[in-house]
Amino acid sequence: MSGGPWFTPEKAMRHLVYCRSEVSGGSNVALHLPLPQPSEEDWRDYQDIAVIAFSTPEGDSGKALVPLSVTSNAEDQPWGKCLRKEPGTTIRLDPSDEPVWVEATFSGPEMIRTVEFPSV
Structure with a gap:
């Protein structure tokens, strides 16, 4: 199904x-968890679903x-900025037969346990 006013x-659709x-472990802890940002806009319909410890x-x-x-065969891309998670950084790759x-x-x-890419 596609979207619509209904x-x-x-x-x-949700975005987690x-x-x-x-x-520190070994005892009970009472704290207020910060809201993930951004979460204050009315249209975001933010709600808690789980706490994982x-x-x-x-x-x-x-x-x-x-x-x-950082080096790459796609030298025209801002790989360093992307890996530093600088805001507004985008990587655009054209379709190619070459990896x-x-x-x-x-x-x-x-x-290295995780490599995280920004959403598309």
Whole structure:
């Protein structure tokens, strides 16, 4: 089905967002979780659906890992800005028979658990 006025906000397609809060384990904790941003606009129809708590791996700061340098065969793209999550950065790739590769260099060995791309 496509969209239309017959779809009220509570029946519309959803986009899940999250916020991150770190606490020390081993005891009960009472805190107010921050709302993921942006969430204040009336049209967003924001509502809580779940709270997920889990132990994080040792050394996980929650901050994005920023490479020292980035190279690619698609040299005209702002890969460094994208990996630093600079607002307004877009990557546009034309259809091609050739694969695109991106290589990031760090100051030392790094364990990469997740690679996150912005939504399209």
